[in-house]
Amino acid sequence: MLFLVVALLLLGIVVGAASYLPWPVTLLLGALIAGWLLVFAERERRRRRDRTRRA
DSSP states (O other): OHHHHHHHHHHHHHHHTTTTSOHHHHHHHHHHHHHHHHHHHHHHHHHHHHHHHHO
16 A cells, blocks of 8 residues: 555656656656556455455
8 A cells, every 4th residue: 555655646746747857757757657556456456366265
């Protein structure tokens, strides 16, 4: 959960700073954060799926 909070905080900072950063940097940072969120979501899905199989 902490990873999700940090990722969303970073996404907010990048969006807020988008007017000051060059477009390629903004897009790169946004893509990195989106990838991080996708990895987090997939890990959570697997963990939840494994937990329900054991029960």
